[in-house]
Amino acid sequence: MKYAYYPGCSLHSTGSEFDLSLRAICxxxxxxxxxxxxxxxxxxxxxxxxxxxxxxxLPVANLSLVEEMEMDEMVVPCASCFRRLKSxxxxxxxxxxxxxxxxRVVDRPYEGTVEIRHPxxxxxxxxxxxxxxxxxxxxxxxxxVACYYGCLLTRPPKIMQFDRHEYPMSMDTVLRAAGITTVxxxxxxxxxxxxxSLTETDIVYKLTxxxxxxxxxxxxxxxxxxxxxCHANLxxxxxxxxxxxxxxxxxxxxxxxxxxxxxxxxxxxxxxxxKHLVETDELIGSRTEPQTRSVASVTH
Amino acid sequence: xxxxxSATAVAPSSGLARTILEDAAVEVNLCYQCGKCxxxxxxxxxxxxxxAQLIHAARLGLDDLVLNSxxxxxxxxxxxxxxxxxxxxxxxxxxxxxKILAVKRGIKPSxxxxxxxxxxxxxxxxxxxxxxxxxxxxxxxxxTGDYAKDMDLGLRMLRKRKLKLFPALKxxxxxxxxxxxxxxxxxEASEPS
Numbered sequence: 183m184k185y186a187y188y189p190g191c192s193l194h195s196t197g198s199e200f201d202l203s204l205r206a207i208c209x210x211x212x213x214x215x216x217x218x219x220x221x222x223x224x225x226x227x228x229x230x231x232x233x234x235x236x237x238x239x240l241p242v243a244n245l246s247l248v249e250e251m252e253m254d255e256m257v258v259p260c261a262s263c264f265r266r267l268k269s270x271x272x273x274x275x276x277x278x279x280x281x282x283x284x285x286r287v288v289d290r291p292y293e294g295t296v297e298i299r300h301p302x303x304x305x306x307x308x309x310x311x312x313x314x315x316x317x318x319x320x321x322x323x324x325x326x327v328a329c330y331y332g333c334l335l336t337r338p339p340k341i342m343q344f345d346r347h348e349y350p351m352s353m354d355t356v357l358r359a360a361g362i363t364t365v366x367x368x369x370x371x372x373x374x375x376x377x378x379s380l381t382e383t384d385i386v387y388k389l390t391x392x393x394x395x396x397x398x399x400x401x402x403x404x405x406x407x408x409x410x411x412c413h414a415n416l417x418x419x420x421x422x423x424x425x426x427x428x429x430x431x432x433x434x435x436x437x438x439x440x441x442x443x444x445x446x447x448x449x450x451x452x453x454x455x456x457k458h459l460v461e462t463d464e465l466i467g468s469r470t471e472p473q474t475r476s477v478a479s480v481t482h
Numbered sequence: 483x484x485x486x487x488s489a490t491a492v493a494p495s496s497g498l499a500r501t502i503l504e505d506a507a508v509e510v511n512l513c514y515q516c517g518k519c520x521x522x523x524x525x526x527x528x529x530x531x532x533x534a535q536l537i538h539a540a541r542l543g544l545d546d547l548v549l550n551s552x553x554x555x556x557x558x559x560x561x562x563x564x565x566x567x568x569x570x571x572x573x574x575x576x577x578x579x580x581k582i583l584a585v586k587r588g589i590k591p592s593x594x595x596x597x598x599x600x601x602x603x604x605x606x607x608x609x610x611x612x613x614x615x616x617x618x619x620x621x622x623x624x625x626t627g628d629y630a631k632d633m634d635l636g637l638r639m640l641r642k643r644k645l646k647l648f649p650a651l652k653x654x655x656x657x658x659x660x661x662x663x664x665x666x667x668x669x670e671a672s673e674p675s
Contacts, residue, residue, distance in 0.1 A: 191613035195646040196639070222611045222653040222660075227559055228603035231578050232585075234506060236664045240607075243660055277507075287663045289656060333560040338572075347565060373524040373560035380622060380632070381595040382528075382556065389524055389558075418635060418644075457642050 185299070186248045186256040187215035190263035190410075191223050197260070197410030199454030203439035204259055204301060206448050210317045211310060215257065218247050224266040227377045238280070239287040241270030246292040255297045257304060259439075261409035265334035267298045268341050300335065300344060301439070302352040302408060311359045318360035318445035325465070327364045327441065328402035329353040330393065332412040333373050347371070353406060353438050360445040364406075369396040374415040383419075390415045391423040394431045404465060406438040413437065418459050434462040496543025506579035510540045512569040519563035519573050529553040533563050533573050540576065549584040553577070555593035586672070598625035608661045611653030616645050 193201035208215055225240035245267065248256050258264040274281040275294045285291040304310060336347040345352045348371065354364040372393055375386030393416065397405050407413050417435040424430055440453045444466055455462045495503070499510050513534070520532035530552045531539065539547045548554065557577035564574045584591065591597040602621040606614050619636070623629050639645050 194612065194650065195615055196644050198644075220653045220656060222657045223607040223613050225607065226603075226613075228600040228607075230559070231581050231600050232604060233582065233664060233668065234578070235667065236604075236661070239660050239664055240657075243656060283667070287660055287667065289659065333558075333562070337561040338564045338574075373558050373562070375524075376558050376560065377599065378558060378596075380619070381599045381626075382593070383632075385525060385528060385556070385558070388527075418639065422635075457644050459638060459642060 183212065183304075184214040184216060184253070185304070186251055186253040186296075187217045188221055188224075188244060188248075188256055188258045188263060188267065189217065190221075190258070190260040191226075192260055192410035196414060197437075199440060199457055200259055200410055200413070200437040202452065202454045203437055203443045203448075206443045206452060207439055207446060210446055211305075211313050213304065216251070216253070218244060218251065218256070221247060224263045224270075226262045226266060230266075235283065235287065237266070238270050238273055238284050241267045242274055242284050242292045243288040245271060245296045245298075246288055246290045248296045249293055250290060254295050255299060257299050257301050259301050259408065261300075261332055261334040262411060264298065264300050265337075265342065268343075271296065271298060272341050300408070302335075302356060303344060305356045306352045311355065314356060314359040314442065315361075318442070320445050320447045322360075322362050322441070322445050322466075324403075325362050325441070326401055326403050327357060327362055327436075328367050328397040328400065328405045329357065329364050329370060329438070330374075330397075330405050330407050330412060330416070331370050332407065332409045333371065333376065335408060336371060353408060357406060357438060357441060360442050362441055362445060365400050365402050367396060367400045367402070369393050374412050376411055376415075379411070379415055379419065386415050386419055387423055387426055390419055391427055394420065394423060394433060395427075397433060398431055402433070404434050404436055404441075406436050406441055408438055420460050432460065432464075434458065434460050434465050436462070496541060498540050498543045498545050498548060501583065502540060502576055502579050505583065506572070506575050508572045508575050508579065510537050510571060510576060513537045513541065513567075513571050514569060516568060518566045518568065522562040522566050524560060524562065525556050525558050529556050533557075533577075536580075537571065537573060537576065540580070548580055549587065549589050550592055551580075552592045554580040554584065555591055555596045595626050595628075598622055601625065604661075606649075608657055609654065610649040610651060611655070611657040612650050614646065614649035616647070617649060 189201050221244050225237050230237035274284050331350045336345050336350050339347040357364050375389040378385045443453050517534045520534040523533050526532050536553045554577050561574045564572045602618050606618040
């Protein structure tokens with residue numbers, strides 16, 4: 183299956199591990215990604231805080247690029263991009279006046295034919311879960327992963343129409359199919375403080391700290407994410423939070439795609455793990471000999 | 483008086499509530515103060531008015547209170563409030579509409595750094611088509627004057643090669659065209675015809 187691919191700014195910079203690991207697992211699963219030529223930023227938080235029109239025009243410009251490629255399905259891994267693109271589509275398609283206005287601003291009018299999907303949605307398809315189980319041959323049973331979905335994958339549900347908004351399970355489902363244990367916990371969709379990382383950092387210390395506390399309390403030894411900003415807060419701010427709370431977490435933060443790739447036996451060196459500020463070696467890097475697991479044991 | 487035709491006939495809308503309805507298509511008068519938004523807000527502890535209070539102030543037309551509040555700048559846009567509101571009031575969108583209105587009326591943002599971040603980020607997107615973090619960070623520091631903040635973290639990220647040293651320029655012209663057309667349309671809309 184071939185999809186138009188919108189990486190977004192973070193996956194080309196601070197979150198490039200997400201891009202690398204997604205690209206690494208796709209061929210194994212028969213998924214082909216074609217990056218949208220000339221894509222631009224979705225506008226994310228700054229755009230909707232400054233101009234309602236700009237906040238729609240930036241994502242819609244990208245949707246119309248997908249139409250120009252004559253493709254009708256796109257995948258968007260970044261939670262914030264996913265949110266903005268979905269909003270761009272839905273708000274313009276349900277309000278003809280707004281649509282007319284937005285189409286006057288973008289280079290090429292958007293017809294509304296693009297289906298915007300998150301990789302987790304694609305991976306949760308029944309046939310795909312079977313393939314995940316088949317390709318995941320490395321034993322990672324020592325992992326106890328807290329799946330952290332963050333805010334925007336599921337909120338607001340009216341626009342996102344993705345998973346259960348208060349207690350999503352898609353990431354758990356996909357990782358479990360890959361033979362990885364995921365834990366039950368309450369902080370799946372709590373906010374990490376998001377873009378306040380650079381300005382109101384104390385808020386991030388509190389919110390992200392609470393998430394780390396809870397993950398530790400339920401006995402997780404790693405957290406999986408699907409958002410580059412969540413990753414930045416949980417990973418790059420972890421040491422500062424440890425200093426402030428006078429405790430040690432040592433919780434590696436993985437993109438769920440990195441964990442899937444590791445389960446598939448893709449070498450850790452190809453997944454950008456060295457870019458993480460919280461070391462991952464102790465948990466996964468020392469395992470030079472991939473240990474195979476019995477596939478039959480995880481198919482229910 | 484006689485027959486009551488609609489809710490607006492019995493509950494006259496404040497000027498601020500009408501502006502929010504026109505600008506953001508959110509009807510704050512639907513709020514019945516259940517307080518769910520305030521209860522679920524992860525940042526309410528740091529705000530001067532809880533989200534439910536801010537919505538009430540908008541209904542009452544307390545422009546000064548709303549537009550000078552810290553609340554509107556401290557909203558993290560997590561959309562928990564919007565998701566849980568039983569009256570489907572898009573509270574997060576009200577926070578955006580109030581920020582935009584405050585800037586339009588020349589009111590100094592109560593949390594200046596947040597506004598500076600938005601400006602620095604949008605300047606980067608307009609110039610390069612995509613966000614270029616190192617450039618955006620420099621621009622943010624120039625605006626806030628807080629040069630020492632996060633220097634240590636920045637260096638750790640550089641060592642880990644997390645920061646991209648040069649901006650991409652693909653799509654920069656496309657972005658500039660969009661920014662220019664939006665600015666023109668918004669200018670036309672704000673001028674009295």
